[in-house]
Amino acid sequence: MVSNRLNKVHKQITKKKGKSPNLHENSRDTQRLQRAAGRDDKINRLGKVREKQNRTYLLRIKSFQQFTTEHSSTLSIPEIQAMIEDYLGRDDEELAKLKADRRPGRPPMTRQTLLEQNQVVEQGEYASGFWVPDLEDEANLRKLKEWNGQWANLATLKFARISKEGFKRDSSFPPKGMS
Template identity: 35%
Template sequence: MNRTLDKTRKQIVKKKGPMGTVHEGSRDSRRLRKALARDGRLGKLATSRKKQEQPLVDRAAFFQESIRETGIEMFDAEQFLAAVKSFVHQHDEEMDELRRARRPGRPASMREDTLKVRMATLEKEFQNGFLVPDLASQDNVSALERWDGTWLHLNSLNWVRVTDAGASRPATFPPNKD
């Protein structure tokens, strides 16, 4: 990850010798500090990008697992809608357990609040159009089954938006941040 810092350090060592000979206020030490700061910025950007991409990777992994469990080569409309509903309502059992475990009159736990927000977001997206890999196409189902779990290969899949009424329309991937 410290690619810039390593390259800069290597150039300075090649020019000056061991790193202990660099003066604290010299141009070379400024180059090193600048390279270190750049690597830090790039690391933060990569972390935030991965955090944004992870929900879609998890979503594709869920549907890949459902394909492997069922062994279906192509989903019809009812099976497709049932698979999407199972994803949207995957946290219902855990939420019920947390509610039952909580004593009367006590505030909700942090985990319960997080699940509430996540469930509300999934429900709203499902009403407006839930982004999923197209499971109604046999080629896409086989491609999803062979998917290696990385963000890089998700754009090779066809994606659709499915509403709670069962309507589906083609969608672009990655989704636009409107």
């Protein structure tokens, strides 16, 4: 995909040189095109990294959106905790299957190791406060049901951290540390 900035540079060069410019290998115009392409690649690369980092939170919020489809009223902390525990147990069947399929004495598969590490991280987060949409607020519950799955549209939602002991703290978007 060619970016807008790269198009602008290319357009400026063709305006100056003509329809089919023959550019020297180390000319100023070639260097301008290379810098524009480099900027474009950097922006695309950083965007992909950011998408990958945000994917876990998007999947989490989508699953809570699916959990709340049958609820029309706000939820209590124990109900939210039950949803969190259901969410945390989503990979248990696959993990058990991977453990059962492994021959004795063999090292675990990479997928099994990744799932176990993910579970440890999420259990640790749940002990200190699991980042979820605030489901005790009626307006927020309605916004969550209407959410279209885009990261940018999450800014309108309120979030909270629910701990294993049942404590609730307001949180911010995007999640940073223990906010």
